Amino acid sequence: MPILELKDVTQEFGGLRALNAVNLTVEEKQIFGIIGPNGAGKTTLFNIITGIYVPTQGELLFKNEIINKTPPYTVARMGIARTFQNIRLFNKLSVLDNVKVGSHGVTRAGVFGNMLGLPASRREEKELTEKAQLLLHLVGLYEKRWEYADSLAYGEQRRLEIARALALNPTLLLLDEPAAGMNSSEKVDLMELIHKIRDDKNLTILLVEHDMNLVMNICEQIAVLEYGKKIAEGPPEIVKNNKKVIRSYLGVEA
Amino acid sequence: MDSFLAQYIDPYYLRILVLIGINLILALGLNIITGVTGQLSMGHAGFMSIGAYTSAILSMQFGYPYFLSLLAGALMAALFGFLIGIPTLRLEGDYLAMVTIGFAEIIKVFFLNFEPGGKAVGLSGIPQNTTFVIVWVIVLIVIILNARLLRTRMGRAFYAIRENEIAAESCGINTTRLKVLAFTIGSFLGGLGGGLYAHYMYFIRPQDFAFMKSIELLNMVVLGGMGSIPGTILGTTILTLAPEMLRVVAEYRLLFYGALLVILMIFRPNGLLGDIRIYDIKKRFRKKEVETCRS
Ligand SMILES: Nc1ncnc2c1ncn2[C@@H]1O[C@H](COP(=O)(O)OP(=O)(O)OP(=O)(O)O)[C@@H](O)[C@H]1O
Ligand SMILES: [Mg+2]
Numbered sequence: 001m002p003i004l005e006l007k008d009v010t011q012e013f014g015g016l017r018a019l020n021a022v023n024l025t026v027e028e029k030q031i032f033g034i035i036g037p038n039g040a041g042k043t044t045l046f047n048i049i050t051g052i053y054v055p056t057q058g059e060l061l062f063k064n065e066i067i068n069k070t071p072p073y074t075v076a077r078m079g080i081a082r083t084f085q086n087i088r089l090f091n092k093l094s095v096l097d098n099v100k101v102g103s104h105g106v107t108r109a110g111v112f113g114n115m116l117g118l119p120a121s122r123r124e125e126k127e128l129t130e131k132a133q134l135l136l137h138l139v140g141l142y143e144k145r146w147e148y149a150d151s152l153a154y155g156e157q158r159r160l161e162i163a164r165a166l167a168l169n170p171t172l173l174l175l176d177e178p179a180a181g182m183n184s185s186e187k188v189d190l191m192e193l194i195h196k197i198r199d200d201k202n203l204t205i206l207l208v209e210h211d212m213n214l215v216m217n218i219c220e221q222i223a224v225l226e227y228g229k230k231i232a233e234g235p236p237e238i239v240k241n242n243k244k245v246i247r248s249y250l251g252v253e254a
Numbered sequence: 255m256d257s258f259l260a261q262y263i264d265p266y267y268l269r270i271l272v273l274i275g276i277n278l279i280l281a282l283g284l285n286i287i288t289g290v291t292g293q294l295s296m297g298h299a300g301f302m303s304i305g306a307y308t309s310a311i312l313s314m315q316f317g318y319p320y321f322l323s324l325l326a327g328a329l330m331a332a333l334f335g336f337l338i339g340i341p342t343l344r345l346e347g348d349y350l351a352m353v354t355i356g357f358a359e360i361i362k363v364f365f366l367n368f369e370p371g372g373k374a375v376g377l378s379g380i381p382q383n384t385t386f387v388i389v390w391v392i393v394l395i396v397i398i399l400n401a402r403l404l405r406t407r408m409g410r411a412f413y414a415i416r417e418n419e420i421a422a423e424s425c426g427i428n429t430t431r432l433k434v435l436a437f438t439i440g441s442f443l444g445g446l447g448g449g450l451y452a453h454y455m456y457f458i459r460p461q462d463f464a465f466m467k468s469i470e471l472l473n474m475v476v477l478g479g480m481g482s483i484p485g486t487i488l489g490t491t492i493l494t495l496a497p498e499m500l501r502v503v504a505e506y507r508l509l510f511y512g513a514l515l516v517i518l519m520i521f522r523p524n525g526l527l528g529d530i531r532i533y534d535i536k537k538r539f540r541k542k543e544v545e546t547c548r549s
Contacts, residue, residue, distance in 0.1 A: 050424060076426035084424075090417035093410070100407075101414045105426015107407055111435065114406040115399040125406050168426060 002061075003028045003172055003204050004049070009058035011044055011228075018044040020228040021058070026172075026221075031198060031205045033219030033236075035212070037249055040225040042208040043085055046174050049206075050082050051075040062172070077105040081170035083161035085177045085208070091150035095141055098149050098160055099132035102167030135163040139193065154181040159193075166197060173197070175207045179214050187211065191218050216240060224249060259386055268386055274494045275389035276450050279396055281474040281490045282483070283443025288472065289480035290404065291436040292416030293343060294351045297358030298444050298471045301331040303463035304361060305445025306452035307371050310380045313453070315370065320383040324449040331445020332438050339437035343430060358468055365460040376459030377452075384454035392450070396443065401483055412436050413481065466507070473511050477518060479525025488526055 006024040010017065019041045026032045034042050047053045048060065051072040060068050067075060081102075090098050107128060113121035136142040139159040144152060149160060158178055165173055175194075179187050191214060198205055209215045215222065216236045224232040224245050232242045239245055260268060284298045309327030312318040318326065342353045365371050372378070403409045414422040415429050415436075422429050452458050470493065478489025497504040518525070 052420070052423075071428075072420075072423035073426050073428045076424055082424055084421065088418045088421035088424075090414050090421065092417060093413055097410055097413075101410050101422070101427075102425050104407065104411050104414075104422075109407045111403065111408050111439070114408050115403045117402055121406065128407070164425065 001028055002026060003063060004206070005059075005061040006045075006049075007059040007061070009045075009048060009055045009060060011041070011048055011053060012056045017228050019048070019055070022225070022228070022230050024223060024230070024233075026204060026206060028204055029198065029202065030221055031194065031207065031219050033215045033222040034206065034208045034225060035210070035215055035222060035249065036225035039227075041228040042225055043176055044228075045225070046082060046176055046206075046208065049075075049174060050080060073105065076168060079169070079171040080174065081165035081168040081172070082174035083158070083165055083176055083178060085180070087154075087157050087161060089149040089157055089160060089164075092148060094145065095136065095147050095149055095152065095160055096129075096132055096145040099135050099163050099167050100128050102164035103128055103131065103169075106167075106169050132163075132167060135166050138166075138197070139163045140189075155183070155186045158182065159190075162193070162197075166201065169201075170203065172204045172206065175205065175209075177208055177210060179209055179211045187214055190214070194218055270495065270498055272384070272386050272389050272454060274491055275386075275393045276384075276447050276454065277471070277474065277490045277494050278393050278487060279389075279443055279450065280447035280471050281486050282396055282400055283440040283447065284471050285440075285475045285481065285483070285486045286400070286412065286436050286443070287440035289475045289482070289486065290409070290416060291412040291433060292480075293433055293437065294348075295354045295437075295440070296351045296465075296468050296472060297354035297356075297361075298440070299463040299465070299467035300354075300358030300361040301335060301441040301444030302448035302451065302467065303358075303365060303458075303460065304331040304334055305448030306458050306463065307365060307368070307377070307448075308445070309449035310377050310452040310458060311370055313381055313383075314377070314379065320381065320453065324446060324453070327449035327452075328442045328446035331448065332442035335441025335444070336434060336438045339434040343433040343437060355465065355468070358463070358465065362460045362464060365463075371460075374460065376457060376462075378457040380452050380456055380458065382453060382456050384450045389450055389454075392446070396446075397483060397487075404481075404483065408432070408435075416481065469511065473515065476525060477514065479527040482525065482527050485525050485527035 002025045004026040006022055008021045008023060009019055010021055011019040034045065036042055048055050051070050054069050059066060062078060062080065090101060107124055109121035109124050133142060136145055139162055141156060141160055141163065152160060162178065179190055182190060194205060195218065197203055207219065219236060222234065222236055222239045223230055224239060226248050231248065232239055232245050280298065280302055284295060287293050287295045305327035308330040309323040312323040312326055313320060338357055342350060345353060366374050411427045411432055414425065414427060415432060419429050474490040474493050475486055477493060479485030497507065
């Protein structure tokens with residue numbers, strides 16, 4: 001069953017057509033890659049899915065529900081979590097608190113519960129701490145849980161964004177260039193991590209990435225965008241050998 | 255109790271302590287709005303005046319008991335905070351600052367022309383029910399509830415909004431709703447402080463709650479460290495004491511505040527305690543323990 005469907009989605013910014021009638025179907029538990037040159041519209045696609053932009057035209061379905069005009073916080077609560085290409089952490093909060101905030105959409109305690117320290121609020125807080133610590137172990141940042149988020153190295157910040165996104169218990173995870181700025185050993189760890197979370201947490205993962213090695217290795221299905229248009233789609237083997245893709249994106253080396 | 259204390263503490267100092275306490279309640283309210291949630295409000299004195307006038311009029315002209323009028327004043331201020339927050343909190347930074355200044359000015363002009371409030375002459379003869387003990391019991395309660403709030407779910411969400419709104423939304427935080435909520439809580443404390451003030455001063459005028467008072471409160475939050483409760487306590491104490499202790503400061507208030515902010519921005523842009531956290535200190539102790547174990 002498809003978890004996410006885009007039907008003829010178009011996004012215009014003034015005169016610029018950042019996405020042009022894009023169709024996309026992502027199946028449950030898939031690791032789906034989106035590639036394409038700079039400015040192709042990959043991040044715009046993520047911003048549409050997460051409700052930051054309302055598409056100019058077309059239809060957006062998550063678990064068969066139309067989410068065209070659903071605001072970002074509601075999209076998050078429905079189970080779509082994301083990371084950002086230009087890292088957006090809560091810099092002056094601790095690493096642990098960053099992950100805890102990630103759970104906001106799936107927790108309930110209110111202002112009075114928090115202020116009065118009511119039992120339900122305390123219980124939730126305790127569970128939250130445990131869950132956040134587990135996630136930090138998973139991404140290898142447990143030792144740094146008391147640091148400010150902005151004191152982490154670049155690659156660590158990217159992993160913290162993943163932990164924060166996972167705290168939402170998502171069913172669909174969008175990763176925008178998760179390997180950018182990572183060295184090759186970090187990239188290997190990242191690939192392992194992505195496989196692991198997909199299997200352990202029953203996730204569907206949509207991934208934008210420029211590192212072809214990583215994309216071809218972990219994605220089961222790949223869509224190629226160019227100037228806002230989808231020019232190819234298929235499993236890595238097929239996409240890798242597609243003439244249009246080679247010409248426009250992969251270059252002579254492929 | 256207060257007369258008992260007065261035997262041991264000079265009434266002048268007792269008065270300063272009461273004023274510190276009232277300013278603390280006001281500043282902790284503003285801290286939630288500006289320090290924690292990052293919404294620059296430059297009209298906090300407006301909420302203070304709503305609380306002051308509402309409670310004073312209720313106890314003088316309607317015979318409400320003291321605590322009930324305090325509560326009513328705080329709730330009235332909260333209501334205004336809520337109503338003003340809905341349209342304005344979509345604005346950002348400078349715009350929000352301007353709107354809040356404008357709001358406080360409108361409130362001032364309203365009270366300047368408000369018959370039951372004595373117009374420009376103000377209200378006098380307010381029962382002096384506010385005592386040292388009452389103020390400081392309320393301060394303690396406010397600090398405890400505030401501290402609990404800030405280290406749990408909703409408080410963290412407030413901080414997250416300050417740090418990065420888009421990321422906060424992506425975590426499922428309804429940022430508009432929570433900004434209004436922070437504004438309402440902060441206004442409630444503003445109104446509460448105003449009510450305590452009115453019932454301590456005996457006499458209030460619209461000018462007591464002018465722009466200068468809003469700036470003074472903002473300085474208390476900024477000086478100590480945005481979003482930090484110990485920081486707000488420190489900033490409030492220093493800025494309440496300074497004009498009392500140093501005549502120069504009282505006379506050149508504006509100059510003093512300006513210079514203070516400039517110096518602060520240069521040497522400690524996050525405020526005196528803004529980037530010091532309890533767990534940093536704990537960690538330092540922990541490291542020491544480890545080292546002493548090894549040696
Ligand atoms: N908010 C916006 N307003 C105007 N133009 C925008 C906006 N967001 C994106 N664009 C434009 O849309 C096009 C697609 O941008 P997008 O960020 O989606 O590219 P991308 O595929 O993610 O590129 P990169 O690989 O560099 O991250 C670009 O030309 C960009 O300038
Ligand atoms: Mg991009």
